[in-house]
Amino acid sequence: MLNKALFKKPHNPLESDPGQEEGKKPAVPGELCVKCPACGALLFQDELIENERICPRCGEYFRMGARERLLRLADEGSFTELFSEIVSGDPLEFPDYRAKLVKAAQESGEREAVVCGRGRVDGMPAALFAMDPGFMLGSMGTALGEKVTLLFELAAKESLPIVGFTVSGGARMQEGILSLMQMAKTSGAVRLHSDAGNLYICVLTDPTTGGVTASFAMEADIILAEPRALVGFAGPRVIEQTIRQKLPEGFQRAEFLLEKGFVDAVVPRSELRRTVARLISLHEGGSAL
Amino acid sequence: MNAMETLQAARAAGRPTGADFIANLVDGFVELHGDRRFGDDPAVVAGIGTLSGRPVTAIALEKGHDTKEKLARNFGSAHPEGYRKALRQMKLAEKFHRPVLCFVDTAGAYCGMEAEERGQGQAIAENLMEMMWLRVPVISVLIGEGGSGGALALAVASEVWMLENAVYSVISPEGCASILWKDPAKVKEAAESLRITAADLLALGVIERIVPEDAGMYQSLREELHGAFSALCAMDGEALAEARYARFRKIGGSR
Numbered sequence: 055m056l057n058k059a060l061f062k063k064p065h066n067p068l069e070s071d072p073g074q075e076e077g078k079k080p081a082v083p084g085e086l087c088v089k090c091p092a093c094g095a096l097l098f099q100d101e102l103i104e105n106e107r108i109c110p111r112c113g114e115y116f117r118m119g120a121r122e123r124l125l126r127l128a129d130e131g132s133f134t135e136l137f138s139e140i141v142s143g144d145p146l147e148f149p150d151y152r153a154k155l156v157k158a159a160q161e162s163g164e165r166e167a168v169v170c171g172r173g174r175v176d177g178m179p180a181a182l183f184a185m186d187p188g189f190m191l192g193s194m195g196t197a198l199g200e201k202v203t204l205l206f207e208l209a210a211k212e213s214l215p216i217v218g219f220t221v222s223g224g225a226r227m228q229e230g231i232l233s234l235m236q237m238a239k240t241s242g243a244v245r246l247h248s249d250a251g252n253l254y255i256c257v258l259t260d261p262t263t264g265g266v267t268a269s270f271a272m273e274a275d276i277i278l279a280e281p282r283a284l285v286g287f288a289g290p291r292v293i294e295q296t297i298r299q300k301l302p303e304g305f306q307r308a309e310f311l312l313e314k315g316f317v318d319a320v321v322p323r324s325e326l327r328r329t330v331a332r333l334i335s336l337h338e339g340g341s342a343l
Numbered sequence: 344m345n346a347m348e349t350l351q352a353a354r355a356a357g358r359p360t361g362a363d364f365i366a367n368l369v370d371g372f373v374e375l376h377g378d379r380r381f382g383d384d385p386a387v388v389a390g391i392g393t394l395s396g397r398p399v400t401a402i403a404l405e406k407g408h409d410t411k412e413k414l415a416r417n418f419g420s421a422h423p424e425g426y427r428k429a430l431r432q433m434k435l436a437e438k439f440h441r442p443v444l445c446f447v448d449t450a451g452a453y454c455g456m457e458a459e460e461r462g463q464g465q466a467i468a469e470n471l472m473e474m475m476w477l478r479v480p481v482i483s484v485l486i487g488e489g490g491s492g493g494a495l496a497l498a499v500a501s502e503v504w505m506l507e508n509a510v511y512s513v514i515s516p517e518g519c520a521s522i523l524w525k526d527p528a529k530v531k532e533a534a535e536s537l538r539i540t541a542a543d544l545l546a547l548g549v550i551e552r553i554v555p556e557d558a559g560m561y562q563s564l565r566e567e568l569h570g571a572f573s574a575l576c577a578m579d580g581e582a583l584a585e586a587r588y589a590r591f592r593k594i595g596g597s598r
Contacts, residue, residue, distance in 0.1 A: 145547075148536050196595025203592070205461050225491070225513045227523055229539045234491060234513040235594040238499045241471035242588045249476075265513075267464035268452075268492040273472050287464035287492070288454035296454045306459060316462050325526050 090114055106323045115260065115280060119162065120169040123219045123259075127327055128173030128182060135171040137204050137244065142166060142197040151228040156188065162188030166197045167222075170205045174215065176331035178338060181209035184219040185266075192222035194265055195229040199236025202270060205242035206254075209265035215253040215334050220271040223289075224264020237269035244273045252339045255330060258285045258308065258317065272316070276333055278326070279308035279317045309313070344508070346534040348518060353487045361403025361419075361446040362388055364486055367561040368568070369394055369401045369444070384425030386417045389432040394444065395569040397576075400436035402429045402497060403446035408596075419488075420453035420551075423466035426496050430470050433477055434560040436579075442480040442572045445497040450515065451478060452493030461500060467496040474499035475588055478580025480572055484554065484564075485541075487508040501575055501587050504552040505541040506560075511549070512539040513554070548594060 075184055080290060087096050092114035102109070106126070108114040127236075144151045159165055167189035173182050183205055185192040202218075209216050225233040256274035260283035266289050279285060286293075286306040294301055304310050311317045321329050344352065352358075364390065365372055372392035377383040389402040406419030406483070431447075436443045448479060452463055474481065475497075483500035489511030516533035522525055538544070541553045554564055575583065 082420060113414045123413035145595070146536065146538050149532070165439050199595055202596050204597075227519050229595075230513050231511055231539070231547065232595050234495055235549060235591060237468075237492060237495060238471050238475060238591045239594060241468060241499075242591055245476050246588070265492055268467040268496075269471055270468070271463040272462075272468040285464075286459050287452065288459065288469065292454050293456060293459065297456060301456065305456070314460055314462070316465055336426070 056307070057078060059293050071309070087114075087144070108323060117187040117221065117260065119188055120164060120167075120184035120219070123147070123184040124169060124171065124173065124182055127175060127217065127330065129175065129177065133171050133173040133182070135169060136171050137201045137207070138165060140166065140197050140201050140204075141155055142195050144228075145196065145232055146228070147231050148228040148230070149260045154228070158189045163338045164189050166201065167192045167194070168198045168201050170201050172214070175327070175334055178334050179214055180334060181205050181212075181214045181216045185221045190223075190226060192220070192266070193224060193226035193233075194222060194236050194240075194269075195226035195233050196236060198226075199239050202240045203236075203243040206240070206247040209252060210247040210250045212244075213250065214251060215255070215337065216247065217255045217330055217334070218270070218274075219257045220262040221260055222261045222262055222264065222266035222271075224266060234265065237265045240270045241273060244270050244333070246277070247271075253334065255333055257321075258311075259283050259327065261285070261289075263287070263289050277320045277330065278319050279309055279311060281320055281322055282325075285309040285311055285317075310342070344451055344540075346537075346540055347516075347531045349508055349540045350510050350534050353510045358487055360408060361448050361486065363533075364446045364484070364561075365390075365392070365401050365403055368565050369399065372401065375432060375553040378424040378431055380427055381424045382420050382479075384421050384428055385415055386421040386427035386453075387428050389428055391441070395565060397569070397572060398439075398441050399572070400432050400441050400443045401446070402432055402443065404449040404494070404497060405418050406448055408443060417451040417453060421449065421493060421496075422453050422455075422458045426452075426466040426470050429497055430473055433481075434473065437477055437479050440479060442576060443477070443500075444568065444572075445481065445483040445500065447483055447485045447494045448487035448509075449490050449493050450488050451490035452496070467492045470496040471499050473494070475591065476584045477587075478584055480575030480583055481577050481587070482568060482571060482575075485511050485550075490515065493579075494504070499587070499591070501590070502551040502553040502571060503549065504554055505544060505550050507541055507552045507556050509541060510539040511541075511544055512537050512597060 090109040095110035095111040170183045254274045255276045258279040308320045370394035374390040407413035407416035481500040483498040485505040519533040544550045547593040
């Protein structure tokens with residue numbers, strides 16, 4: 055199913071580590087195996103990828119790179135990347151930022167924390183974006199904000215639905231206030247796309263927090279979430295420090311947001327493509343009246 | 344003053360709060376409460392009055408003055424219902440063609456369990472999206488602390504002004520130092536690196552104007568706001584919304 059030659063830029067999904075963040079990073083004895091952070095089972099990489107990066111023993115969801123997300127969603131050979139020329143500068147000359155960008159690019163195989171493009175889902179054209187957990191934990195700086203904004207503007211002009219996957223630690227500190235402004239900019243573009251009568255489906259994946267939650271992740275017409283995905287404005291550690299108590303199990307998880315009315319559905323990875331395709335098809339062909 | 348000194352000045356006790364600005368600038372202010380969904384957030388003061396004779400909707404993040412009031416106002420850190428209350432007043436302003444004047448002073452949106460349960464992220468997101476395309480003039484004045492998304496949720500404006508000792512940042516310098524450098528002692532370096540002062544933000548194209556903090560501050564602010572609103576009120580709703588989008592669109596823009 056996975057055909058890496060589909061993308062213009064050669065990219066081996068095996069190169070992208072499913073989780074870069076501390077604690078989530080699976081211990082890798084050699085290159086062939088990964089250890090499940092939840093149950094400790096030793097899994098073959100191939101087996102894990104074949105199983106959509108879900109632990110076959112305990113069902114734990116591993117993080118997935120942006121390109122692999124899009125590859126699994128889009129019809130074979132249909133994805134064309136857009137705006138890949140837009141990359142982060144260092145507008146504030148922030149200490150160590152340039153070195154971090156280089157490292158992020160090496161580790162993730164991406165040039166920025168979001169991949170945007172056009173593709174087809176079950177034959178239906180759509181604009182697509184996916185954030186990459188391996189690139190500075192999907193943090194939003196000016197380049198990411200610009201790419202997302204351009205995608206919404208393009209989709210508004212071409213009357214395309216948008217499907218996006220979010221994973222983010224929030225606004226990127228190293229670009230300071232300019233990162234914060236991307237929240238406003240992307241929100242403006244989401245509305246532009248929406249007012250033109252177009253559909254936007256967002257899939258929240260683990261973790262989606264901070265400035266991305268407080269902007270385009272929560273502005274979709276239909277918000278789906280992967281099981282157990284952590285979604286919030288403040289991260290759990292910050293909340294615990296603020297209120298000086300431990301958070302209950304399951305707090306800010308996808309199922310909790312569903313219960314509180316902030317997501318439309320929690321959809322298992324195996325059902326995602328079918329669900330998204332069905333939702334798009336229900337919006338095809340204009341008004342039912 | 345360096346960035347750290349400005350940060351301290353922005354947070355200093357005795358600094359005028361949002362309610363003080365409303366009291367000094369907005370005549371005959373009638374406070375209007377509640378978000379009509381959950382409750383009334385005391386961290387946000389909202390209502391209608393006149394500014395130099397023109398009806399305006401005024402909204403402020405309010406930290407409170409003494410300890411008792413600060414506790415009651417949650418130190419100016421709003422819950423989702425505070426942002427929804429602000430948005431409700433903005434939509435009313437749009438309906439009745441009134442300009443909107445916001446005063447921003449907050450360490451940030453509140454990071455508590457109830458705030459998360461009631462959708463802090465969703466509330467802020469909705470404000471950003473709605474404010475961007477509001478068909479009336481909006482001016483936001485950062486009067487003290489502009490803490491991240493919780494400040495931006497009242498600052499997607501036609502023009503953003505800052506008092507000379509106010510700060511505006513994506514994260515508190517303390518948070519930045521501890522997350523990025525795992526060293527709270529590096530707060531000074533973080534304050535400098537984040538570029539949080541009014542002069543920094545003017546240079547970065549994020550604000551339009553710096554308001555001097557002198558004895559004549561309220562008087563000159565009133566005149567400048569009147570002048571700016573007069574110019575903005577001459578534009579039609581669509582042009583105002585388009586101009587606001589263009590204003591934010593160019594920040595970090597590639598084309």
